Amino acid sequence: METKNIILKLRTEKGMSQDELADKIMVTRQVVSRWENGDTIPKTDTLKLLSKEFDVSINTLLGEPRKLICQ
Numbered sequence: 001m002e003t004k005n006i007i008l009k010l011r012t013e014k015g016m017s018q019d020e021l022a023d024k025i026m027v028t029r030q031v032v033s034r035w036e037n038g039d040t041i042p043k044t045d046t047l048k049l050l051s052k053e054f055d056v057s058i059n060t061l062l063g064e065p066r067k068l069i070c071q
Contacts, residue, residue: 002063003042004041007061024053027046
């Protein structure tokens, strides 16, 4: 799953509007909209805030981690 879909899913699961999320992580609603449309992705500092807000790891926000295969 792509970052844009993950952010949208987590936000809607919490019943938050784009405005509410934007206020909590100190960005504009337009920025949240750009993430959810896939125009941009959050910067590292913002990923930390999103991680805390949604109680998920940054890896989760960036998509499913690759599975390590030991040989």
